[in-house]
Amino acid sequence: MKIYQLGHITDKKAALKALNVESGGVDIMAKKMELLHFFIKDLKTPAANILKQDALSIGAELAVPGGVILCEKPTYDCILMGTRKHMETLSRKELAQPFGLKTVAMELKRFLSAKTYPTQIMGVINANDDSFFSGSRFKAEDAIRKIKEMIDKGATIIDIGAVSSRPGADEVSAEEELARMKPVCDIIKAEKLYEQVTFSVDSYTPVVVEYALQSGFTLINDITGASDDTLIKLAVKYDARLCIMHMKGTPKTMQSDPHYDDVMVEISDFFEARIAQCEALGIQRKNIILDVGIGFGKTLEHNLTLIRNMAHFKVFGCEVLVGASRKGMIDKISTSTPEQRLPGTLAIHLKAVENGASIVRCHDVAEHQQALAVLRAMQ
Known part of the structure; x- marks a missing residue:
């Protein structure tokens, strides 16, 4: 057996199809292969704490400054990171949350639906x-x-x-x-x-x-x-x-x-x-x-x-x-x-x-x- 690290894969579905992955699994796995990062500016502190826990619960992450847990400031800048699959889950999950997280959810949906055009x-x-x-x-x-x-x-x-x-x-x-x-x-x-x-x-x-x-x-x-x-x-x-x-x-x-x-x-x-x-x-x-x-x-x-x-x-x-x-x-x-x-x-x-x-x-x-x-x- 040999193993090597892959570089960035642009066409993830094509790579999975080349491996003869079953058609039903291609879409699911492709979303798990794409790592996304979102900078969230001036997120309300209660929202940051909720989003942090929700992200961790599904395997994603929210990077926050040290004072968030103690609510030292009313708002904080954060970085949300996870796979496309994680972001799809959060875009649904946060719709039911307060403190502006519904807006976060709607913005995530916009990003996830962005169209790709030929060069x-x-x-x-x-x-x-x-x-x-x-x-x-x-x-x-x-x-x-x-x-x-x-x-x-x-x-x-x-x-x-x-x-x-x-x-x-x-x-x-x-x-x-x-x-x-x-x-x-x-x-x-x-x-x-x-x-x-x-x-x-x-x-x-x-x-x-x-x-x-x-x-x-x-x-x-x-x-x-x-x-x-x-x-x-x-x-x-x-x-x-x-x-x-x-x-x-x-x-x-x-x-x-x-x-x-x-x-x-x-x-x-x-x-x-x-x-x-x-x-x-x-x-x-x-x-x-x-x-x-x-x-x-x-x-x-x-x-x-x-x-x-x-x-x-x-x-x-x-x-x-x-x-x-x-x-x-x-x-x-x-x-x-x-x-x-x-x-x-x-x-x-x-x-x-x-x-x-x-x-x-x-x-x-x-x-x-x-x-x-x-x-x-x-x-």
């Missing part, structure tokens, strides 16, 4: 001469050649913008932005390239967004997080999808000492509010994409926290986009110029995909296609 690559085209990475800057015919190359290399979405959103970038008039975008949009429409791939307009200027939508674009990538109802209404009018990105401040000010009491809580609350507004104006949740905004008003630690915990944002039932391609956070970890940051980009994006992201926004489509293919093979 897509979004290629980046900048129709300007000011973006931080020179390798993404193109105009008219050059942009079209690059778009066709990205399609051939495996991109299923092409994101085109005419205004730089790099830290400290100056604002551009709507007239200038449209003048930059119009030639690219006109060629896409004339050649019907929208039949081959999804086109995304990276803009929050209504006149530019509408021109792109009239040219065959079907996705609005709004870095201002749907703060302008006009963009939401345009998405409804043209039956387009909308990507809501979180940004603290503006591109001009966003990296001036950004601060959060809790970056996960603040961004989660932001998405909750923006999704509600979009739905109220007629966008279906399935047509909403969420982007936590890596590098947009965040420190390195904020960015790392969001990538580590990206699975959380699946709870909203929307696709999750990650966009860290060649960004400055890599330079803070390993000194580099934008031209030298492809390895760091791949590391971030692969971890984000493992943690729940389904759309990868990048400058280097071929390299990402290969890296994701290898990741899928290993999983």
Whole structure:
């Protein structure tokens, strides 16, 4: 007999079926193979003590500070840990408990029902001469050649913008932005390239967004997080999808000492509010994409926290986009110029995909296609 330790198994059901486990046992055992962790902020002390005992009674665990048993404070932060099977049990058990545990139960149910989407690559085209990475800057015919190359290399979405959103970038008039975008949009429409791939307009200027939508674009990538109802209404009018990105401040000010009491809580609350507004104006949740905004008003630690915990944002039932391609956070970890940051980009994006992201926004489509293919093979 020999025994060895297994690494992370992504497709647990497939592993069990390969072992010829009886069909009835596959679902049951798969839930026992998946270990989950939930951070619970400001849980009432009586609730913490009840949840601790309930978790222990089924083989799960609640990590709590030392003063909980003596009720030294009214609330505590906790970490709940256990298998998916444990969480399903607790999501039912806590419905009958007081002190806010019904809310905990309902939130667990939301997390457990989160949908998984197939991974897509979004290629980046900048129709300007000011973006931080020179390798993404193109105009008219050059942009079209690059778009066709990205399609051939495996991109299923092409994101085109005419205004730089790099830290400290100056604002551009709507007239200038449209003048930059119009030639690219006109060629896409004339050649019907929208039949081959999804086109995304990276803009929050209504006149530019509408021109792109009239040219065959079907996705609005709004870095201002749907703060302008006009963009939401345009998405409804043209039956387009909308990507809501979180940004603290503006591109001009966003990296001036950004601060959060809790970056996960603040961004989660932001998405909750923006999704509600979009739905109220007629966008279906399935047509909403969420982007936590890596590098947009965040420190390195904020960015790392969001990538580590990206699975959380699946709870909203929307696709999750990650966009860290060649960004400055890599330079803070390993000194580099934008031209030298492809390895760091791949590391971030692969971890984000493992943690729940389904759309990868990048400058280097071929390299990402290969890296994701290898990741899928290993999983």
